[in-house]
Amino acid sequence: MPASRPLRADARRNREALLSAAREAFLGGDTDAHIEVIARSAGVAVGTLYRHFETREALIEEVYRKEVDDLCAAPAELLAKHAPDEALRRFLLLLVDHAAVGKGMSVVLESIMATDSPIFQTARTRMANALTQLLDAGIAAGTIRDDVTGPTLLRALGGICGMRPTEGWVEEARQITALLFDGLRRRQPEPDNP
Amino acid sequence: MPASRPLRADARRNREALLSAAREAFLGGDTDAHIEVIARSAGVAVGTLYRHFETREALIEEVYRKEVDDLCAAPAELLAKHAPDEALRRFLLLLVDHAAVGKGMSVVLESIMATDSPIFQTARTRMANALTQLLDAGIAAGTIRDDVTGPTLLRALGGICGMRPTEGWVEEARQITALLFDGLRRRQPEPDNP
DNA sequence: ACACAAGCGGAACCAGACTCACCTTATGGA
DNA sequence: TCCATAAGGTGAGTCTGGTTCCGCTTGTGT
Numbered sequence: 401m402p403a404s405r406p407l408r409a410d411a412r413r414n415r416e417a418l419l420s421a422a423r424e425a426f427l428g429g430d431t432d433a434h435i436e437v438i439a440r441s442a443g444v445a446v447g448t449l450y451r452h453f454e455t456r457e458a459l460i461e462e463v464y465r466k467e468v469d470d471l472c473a474a475p476a477e478l479l480a481k482h483a484p485d486e487a488l489r490r491f492l493l494l495l496v497d498h499a500a501v502g503k504g505m506s507v508v509l510e511s512i513m514a515t516d517s518p519i520f521q522t523a524r525t526r527m528a529n530a531l532t533q534l535l536d537a538g539i540a541a542g543t544i545r546d547d548v549t550g551p552t553l554l555r556a557l558g559g560i561c562g563m564r565p566t567e568g569w570v571e572e573a574r575q576i577t578a579l580l581f582d583g584l585r586r587r588q589p590e591p592d593n594p
Numbered sequence: 595m596p597a598s599r600p601l602r603a604d605a606r607r608n609r610e611a612l613l614s615a616a617r618e619a620f621l622g623g624d625t626d627a628h629i630e631v632i633a634r635s636a637g638v639a640v641g642t643l644y645r646h647f648e649t650r651e652a653l654i655e656e657v658y659r660k661e662v663d664d665l666c667a668a669p670a671e672l673l674a675k676h677a678p679d680e681a682l683r684r685f686l687l688l689l690v691d692h693a694a695v696g697k698g699m700s701v702v703l704e705s706i707m708a709t710d711s712p713i714f715q716t717a718r719t720r721m722a723n724a725l726t727q728l729l730d731a732g733i734a735a736g737t738i739r740d741d742v743t744g745p746t747l748l749r750a751l752g753g754i755c756g757m758r759p760t761e762g763w764v765e766e767a768r769q770i771t772a773l774l775f776d777g778l779r780r781r782q783p784e785p786d787n788p
Numbered sequence: 789a790c791a792c793a794a795g796c797g798g799a800a801c802c803a804g805a806c807t808c809a810c811c812t813t814a815t816g817g818a
Numbered sequence: 819t820c821c822a823t824a825a826g827g828t829g830a831g832t833c834t835g836g837t838t839c840c841g842c843t844t845g846t847g848t
Contacts, residue, residue: 408814411826435805445828446806456805548773552766556750556773572746579742579750583777602794602845629836639797640837650836789848796843805834812827818820 415452417442472530484537496573611636666724678731690767
């Protein structure tokens with residue numbers, strides 16, 4: 401089943417329009433925009449929307465995928481330019497800033513963490529991998545503690561970035577992130593009973 | 595408008611039944627139990643449910659209030675028995691364990707953090723105050739860094755405890771909590787450019 | 789006992805996601 | 819160029835689940 405047919409021209413156009421309308425709505429902040437509205441503002445009917453996307457959630461997921469893509473690319477770049485712990489620090493802040501931009505990254509992370517649906521499963525996995533990549537580098541370099549895993553850290557980040565963008569939340573997010581990072585650093589030979 | 599009338603006997607009974615049915619459902623884990631089911635299993639009709647609770651959310655809130663009450667009482671007790679930082683550490687773990695017990699504390703914290711509705715506003719405030727209490731004590735004792743506030747910490751905890759109770763999540767929660775605590779401790783005279 | 793306000797039941801209502809039977813149109817081959 | 823046809827589009831209708839409303843029932847004070 402490899403792209404059996406290249407997708408008709410108007411269909412692609414509509415799909416595009418839908419995605420961009422949805423992006424507008426979701427990343428804009430209206431997390432529970434009605435499907436009808438999205439379809440309408442893309443100039444199509446709901447039926448068309450459902451032709452392209454299994455379900456409302458699927459649409460959201462699609463919108464967020466790109467966002468996640470960008471994010472997942474970052475670790476490699478950061479590691480190329482910085483020491484592992486610095487790379488990690490920057491990545492954490494990158495997440496916060498992404499969220500800060502009002503681009504709704506918070507919603508993304510939140511959704512990724514909060515939904516059981518298998519749809520977000522892969523996003524979750526990919527983000528976790530990105531983090532693991534950073535952690536491993538730091539562990540290898542001996543600057544990051546070795547008892548934390550990517551998924552674990554992802555949880556924490558989900559919490560932080562899932563914060564509702566209220567008054568002054570960027571400050572809070574930065575604080576917590578700094579806190580977390582401090583905790584992640586390897587300080588001393590580590591005692592061995594928890 | 596002080597308890598104008600003591601509430602009829604059967605009414606109180608029903609209210610009680612509703613709360614306990616709801617508690618059963620929500621704290622049990624079925625976060626989106628249908629209102630119909632709850633009413634039914636309390637032996638009443640939906641109309642009755644709505645007589646007692648403005649809305650579905652209001653019911654949930656009521657259920658969680660007690661949970662929050664317990665939690666908010668803990669800091670004072672802990673501070674009476676332990677050094678501030680130890681008290682803080684224990685409190686953090688207490689939260690995790692609460693959640694672990696399957697009592698759905700996770701759902702509680704998550705809801706508290708995730709909902710905009712003013713209904714959870716007070717719960718949020720109270721939890722934040724509890725944390726502030728602990729932090730302040732630690733700051734006064736010089737064992738906890740002084741740049742973190744209750745609300746900030748609450749965010750982080752919301753994230754941690756909001757984790758979906760999946761395989762092995764208790765481990766993760768403990769880890770992150772430990773991490774956070776490490777970050778909270780005052781280590782050195784603190785450099786002063788972020 | 790009685791009156792009557794407080795309670796209760798549950799059918800009706802509404803909102804919003806999702807489906808389907810039918811119409812429209814891009815496309816590729818004659 | 820034109821047609822057959824399958825891909826694509828439509829939107830009224832279904833389904834699900836929360837919320838409302840009004841007539842009946844019942845606890846309570848006299």
